[in-house]
Amino acid sequence: MRTKKKEIELLKKDSAIPSDSAIFLKNLCFGYERTKLNIVNANLDIKKGQYVSVIGHNGSGKSTLAKLIDGILVQNSGDIYIFGVKMTDDNALLLRKDIGLVFQNPDSQFIGATVRDDIAFGLENARVPSYEMDDIIHDCAKRVGMLNYLDTEPSNLSGGQKQRVALAGVIARRPKILIMDEAGAMLDPKGKRSIREFIKASRKDNPDLTVLNITHEIDEAYDADRVITLNDGKIILDGKPSYVFSQDSLLKSIQLDIPFAHKLAKDLKNKGYDLGPIDSDEELLKKLCQ
Amino acid sequence: MPIELKHVFYTYDEGLPSSREALSDINLLFKDHCFTALIGETGSGKSTLIQHLNGLLLPTSGIVQVNDYVIDMTLEYKKKHGLPTDVINTHAMKKKHKKKQKDIKTLRKRVGLVFQFPEYQIFEETVIKDVSYGPKNFGATNEEAIASAKRALALVGIDHSYYERSPFELSGGEKRRVAIAGIIALNPDVLVLDEPTVGLDAGGQAMLMGLLTEISRNGTSIILATHDMDVVLKYADRAIVLDQGKVISDSTPLDLFQNSEFLNKSSLEPPKVFRFALDLKKHGLDINLNNIKDCDSLADEIIRVKSGVK
Numbered sequence: 237m238r239t240k241k242k243e244i245e246l247l248k249k250d251s252a253i254p255s256d257s258a259i260f261l262k263n264l265c266f267g268y269e270r271t272k273l274n275i276v277n278a279n280l281d282i283k284k285g286q287y288v289s290v291i292g293h294n295g296s297g298k299s300t301l302a303k304l305i306d307g308i309l310v311q312n313s314g315d316i317y318i319f320g321v322k323m324t325d326d327n328a329l330l331l332r333k334d335i336g337l338v339f340q341n342p343d344s345q346f347i348g349a350t351v352r353d354d355i356a357f358g359l360e361n362a363r364v365p366s367y368e369m370d371d372i373i374h375d376c377a378k379r380v381g382m383l384n385y386l387d388t389e390p391s392n393l394s395g396g397q398k399q400r401v402a403l404a405g406v407i408a409r410r411p412k413i414l415i416m417d418e419a420g421a422m423l424d425p426k427g428k429r430s431i432r433e434f435i436k437a438s439r440k441d442n443p444d445l446t447v448l449n450i451t452h453e454i455d456e457a458y459d460a461d462r463v464i465t466l467n468d469g470k471i472i473l474d475g476k477p478s479y480v481f482s483q484d485s486l487l488k489s490i491q492l493d494i495p496f497a498h499k500l501a502k503d504l505k506n507k508g509y510d511l512g513p514i515d516s517d518e519e520l521l522k523k524l525c526q
Numbered sequence: 527m528p529i530e531l532k533h534v535f536y537t538y539d540e541g542l543p544s545s546r547e548a549l550s551d552i553n554l555l556f557k558d559h560c561f562t563a564l565i566g567e568t569g570s571g572k573s574t575l576i577q578h579l580n581g582l583l584l585p586t587s588g589i590v591q592v593n594d595y596v597i598d599m600t601l602e603y604k605k606k607h608g609l610p611t612d613v614i615n616t617h618a619m620k621k622k623h624k625k626k627q628k629d630i631k632t633l634r635k636r637v638g639l640v641f642q643f644p645e646y647q648i649f650e651e652t653v654i655k656d657v658s659y660g661p662k663n664f665g666a667t668n669e670e671a672i673a674s675a676k677r678a679l680a681l682v683g684i685d686h687s688y689y690e691r692s693p694f695e696l697s698g699g700e701k702r703r704v705a706i707a708g709i710i711a712l713n714p715d716v717l718v719l720d721e722p723t724v725g726l727d728a729g730g731q732a733m734l735m736g737l738l739t740e741i742s743r744n745g746t747s748i749i750l751a752t753h754d755m756d757v758v759l760k761y762a763d764r765a766i767v768l769d770q771g772k773v774i775s776d777s778t779p780l781d782l783f784q785n786s787e788f789l790n791k792s793s794l795e796p797p798k799v800f801r802f803a804l805d806l807k808k809h810g811l812d813i814n815l816n817n818i819k820d821c822d823s824l825a826d827e828i829i830r831v832k833s834g835v836k
């Protein structure tokens with residue numbers, strides 16, 4: 237039995253890590269095979285309460301990074317600090333309590349026989365007393381718009397609905413760090429919007445919530461405070477969305493989409509109609525309609 | 527090979543308290559050589575509908591006709607053949623019905639179905655084995671199966687250096703292309719795909735859609751369930767919108783995206799490029815919406831209007 241004292245020892249913060257840091261990566265390297273690294277020397281400091289989007293093409297290492305941070309994968313070298321605590325074999329499970337992870341495919345994250353059971357599963361694991369569960373389940377299901385489906389079987393839900401249940405199951409445990417691995421990819425436009433609104437609302441509820449959102453959607457990435465771009469396991473761009481998405485040619489060269497206004501202005505320029513630098517749709521519209 | 531659905535109803539868990547009607551009186555004709563997009567919110571019945579197209583699901587009632595192959599589940603047919611008509615026995619009846627219609631396997635060969643996340647269906651130890659599994663299963667010899675596998679792989683842009691690799695070592699986009707090749711290797715007349723671009727990066731999406739255009743040019747009909755309105759605008763000839771198991775709109779993408787009254791009521795919105803074209807039009811630019819397919823064609827159209835060419 238792990239004593240409280242031992243737990244405190246295991247969760248000792250490293251004084252070298254900034255106190256406002258939620259996720260700190262130091263020279264992190266990881267490879268699925270011996271010959272190739274999928275994460276190459278990653279250094280990152282994600283602050284408490286920060287909303288970070290991670291973009292990159294398929295196979296660039298986005299999901300690998302998320303799994304390393306959650307301790308599902310173990311790095312070859314380098315260190316991961318969660319709220320200043322260095323992750324080790326002994327404390328990974330303890331640290332993971334603060335992290336909620338939602339994957340892309342909802343089918344691979346369903347456990348319960350009904351929506352209610354599925355949300356309850358995580359709570360049971362976290363030893364939440366049963367008299368509190370009902371309220372939490374109710375509240376979380378309501379936040380993702382699945383209140384009318386509490387007794388529905390997962391097999392009778394659509395992909396998007398399952399994903400909302402997965403989201404409810406994760407937030408029910410009140411994580412301090414929420415990692416979403418293309419959680420909206422399977423949803424329709426309305427569902428995608430509801431994910432964006434969900435993130436906004438969750439951060440408003442809890443300003444200290446740190447969000448790491450892996451996404452292919454530019455509009456979604458634009459919501460973040462910071463956008464990190466991965467290519468072949470390396471962080472190649474890191475900054476405010478307006479800065480990252482102004483790097484058109486670099487983004488294009490690594491198979492990523494660029495914002496609509498940039499794309500159209502570029503197409504026009506290539507066809508001999510140069511409008512000069514354009515930053516937003518409104519600006520483009522104004523210039524074109526003069 | 528036309529596919530026709532007549533008064534198709536489908537209910538999950540029929541006769542149980544959890545029963546839920548997923549399709550309600552669907553009447554659709556999918557003609558040859560057509561690129562059709564199926565649109566609808568999550569839970570609108572798209573995936574259920576798709577599984578009817580090759581007999582994977584049999585309708586609770588109604589008729590599905592694929593070319594000359596008829597799956598008849600109407601009350602008259604059930605009575606005529608002494609099949610039980612009450613709800614509780616439907617399941618047993620369906621089994622019996624399936625056995626009787628043994629050529630349903632041929633049907634599956636002619637209507638190729640690519641599920642959501644097809645990469646989860648990969649199971650063989652090498653790429654070439656996985657792709658040739660389908661043809662072999664449908665009676666092709668080893669050589670024939672490998673030949674069609676090679677053709678299909680070439681089409682999806684997977685070259686011979688991949689043949690002996692484990693499909694599980696490939697990236698997500700590559701895996702998906704291998705999985706789709708597995709269906710194309712059957713050389714179906716109709717290719718049905720359930721949200722094939724989900725989770726692919728921009729490059730992977732463009733590659734996949736290019737591939738589908740190529741296949742449809744070769745005469746294969748494509749039916750595509752998608753949320754991606756850019757894809758609908760650029761590639762589809764026809765856009766069908768489902769809502770709560772019913773067809774609520776069936777038109778060209780252009781007509782759909784111009785029907786603002788309908789769009790306001792539903793949760794759909796035109797793709798950004800189309801909305802921008804509409805904005806330009808509102809501000810007095812004489813844009814011909816017929817010419818708008820994507821960003822590139824909008825740029826052409828703007829230049830045409832600006833330079834005063836009629």
